[in-house]
Amino acid sequence: MSALRRIAILASGAGSNMEAIAAACEQGVIPATVGLVIANVPGAMVLERAERRRIPHYCIDHRQFEDRDAFEREMLRALREASIDFVVLAGFMRILTDRFIGEYYGSLLNIHPSLLPKYPGLNTHQRALDAGDRESGATVHFVTPELDAGPSIVQARVNIGPKDDAASLAARVQEQEHRIYPLAVRWCIEGTVMLRDGKIWKDESIMSNGINA
Numbered sequence: 342m343s344a345l346r347r348i349a350i351l352a353s354g355a356g357s358n359m360e361a362i363a364a365a366c367e368q369g370v371i372p373a374t375v376g377l378v379i380a381n382v383p384g385a386m387v388l389e390r391a392e393r394r395r396i397p398h399y400c401i402d403h404r405q406f407e408d409r410d411a412f413e414r415e416m417l418r419a420l421r422e423a424s425i426d427f428v429v430l431a432g433f434m435r436i437l438t439d440r441f442i443g444e445y446y447g448s449l450l451n452i453h454p455s456l457l458p459k460y461p462g463l464n465t466h467q468r469a470l471d472a473g474d475r476e477s478g479a480t481v482h483f484v485t486p487e488l489d490a491g492p493s494i495v496q497a498r499v500n501i502g503p504k505d506d507a508a509s510l511a512a513r514v515q516e517q518e519h520r521i522y523p524l525a526v527r528w529c530i531e532g533t534v535m536l537r538d539g540k541i542w543k544d545e546s547i548m549s550n551g552i553n554a
């Protein structure tokens with residue numbers, strides 16, 4: 342049997358998506374190992390969570406580098422050193438250069454808290470509320486050079502109620518994130534979803550399971 346794929350998770354904050362993906366790997370739902378967690382913010386909770394799960398982790402503080410290239414070179418070095426072949430962005434609040442994206446093209450995912458192509462960028466929940474939208478959600482997509490615009494792998498929808506504010510909406514969307522992110526990672530690792538020549542390919546088996554893929 343071939344060796345398990347090795348996932349790195351890049352994050353800036355709490356790390357609840359990291360936790361969901363690491364748990365799915367431990368339970369064998371995703372046939373891969375989380376071999377590294379990188380945070381760019383010292384003291385980020387995701388580092389503590391990685392420590393508790395005994396996942397190797399680093400803080401690579403972008404402010405300690407003279408520019409984006411130098412910061413990314415250090416991340417790429419750490420990823421290679423840990424033999425990482427699949428990278429998951431989970432609340433990672435830095436924009437990546439084309440060079441970095443090129444290194445992991447097709448094996449680089451992000452989760453975004455809106456129903457893309459609606460609301461790329463920040464403050465998605467408030468923007469959905471301000472627009473009077475009846476629903477919101479989250480999108481897992483391949484990362485390509487254009488911000489939040491790579492091909493979508495899966496989306497989850499939640500209804501917006503009259504009493505919702507940005508915090509309540511964020512909490513309900515996050516519950517869905519924890520469901521769809523491990524699923525999308527699994528599909529990519531298993532090869533039932535692929536990025537080929539800029540276009541997404543999905544195996545028929547995932548289209549008929551009631552998921553908005």
Ligand code: GRF
Binds near residue numbers: 353
């Ligand atoms: C998630 O809501 C994700 O959609 C956004 O950042 C948040 C990260 O949360 N990009 P966590 O650190 O995984 O808990």
